[in-house]
Amino acid sequence: MAVSENTRTAAEAQEKAQNLLENLVILNEEAFYSGFTVREIRDAYLKSSSHRLSSEKDGKHWYPSGSSLCVLATAVFTIFIVVLLPQSFSSQRCLLQNNFFVMEATRPLTDCNKVCKGVNSVLILENTTREEFSKIAYSSRPILVRGGAEHWPARRIFSFEFFRRLYEGVGDGDIVNTKRESYYQSVEEECQFFPFRTDFVSLREVFAMPQERANFSDGQKPWYIGW
Known part of the structure; x- marks a missing residue:
């Protein structure tokens, strides 16, 4: 029962996070389409934060309005997109680097009957010609060609x-x-x-x-x- 409750709570939290991210994307686009610059959004966020801190010092409670929340959310998302992401990926262009593990994990499944069935050794070819090799090329069988690059310019x-x-x-x-x-x-x-x-x-x-x-x-x- 506890496991089921934790799973449901985690799923709800993930859904809320996804909804928040989608809303932040929309707010960010609306802000830029409305003509706001990154500096203006940042200044608005800093001004809102300063106002909240000064109100708390005076013993007053400050509740942000809907527009303030929009500005705050847009500022947070903008800082994330403009500052944090470029710093994180400045040394790599791809989110997931292309390597042999990724290639193996994403390639189509291999038909083992074509690759393994009846194979007891590696076929070794010595200085084969293009015509000879074309008959067995792409057969999904292990082949070792010796001297194939001997005369390669x-x-x-x-x-x-x-x-x-x-x-x-x-x-x-x-x-x-x-x-x-x-x-x-x-x-x-x-x-x-x-x-x-x-x-x-x-x-x-x-x-x-x-x-x-x-x-x-x-x-x-x-x-x-x-x-």
Whole structure:
């Protein structure tokens, strides 16, 4: 009985909190649509608080009016949106970072009959051709391809400097700067940067690292990222 009562109380409290949040959102929008600025809302809140404190010191009781409550609620919500949230998420763009745990938790269920049934070993291919591999590709069976990148031109082309120049561009003109921002923004908006156990928070920071660290020089912190 006590457990049921506690559950009901918690549900009611959650519903009230949700209703309060929805009302605060509405009040905040109405305040801004009415022409109020953040400073005006804050000043109104401070003025109301000062009035209440002075009344209490004089032995008088002050009961806020409906308009005062609206201003107070709007001020609280505005402070939360304008001040607290930006500070909380200044170091990360995504509320839920994209990582392998999230990917595994949200991917479609796998048909075990296609993946596990009749599988006793890993199929190993040596220097297979594109035609041979296309026959078994996407079969959901474990395959190990050896020497697949032996003649891959990217092994000679891809490097830290290659990708840095690809994203940073060359020069500082308006066109280059616009392209640079769009490249980084496309990665950040989709939360496709994987810092793993490094101290980087964005791809922009990766390409700004010292050359010594980029080259894995002695005494430098190792790094491994993906995007």
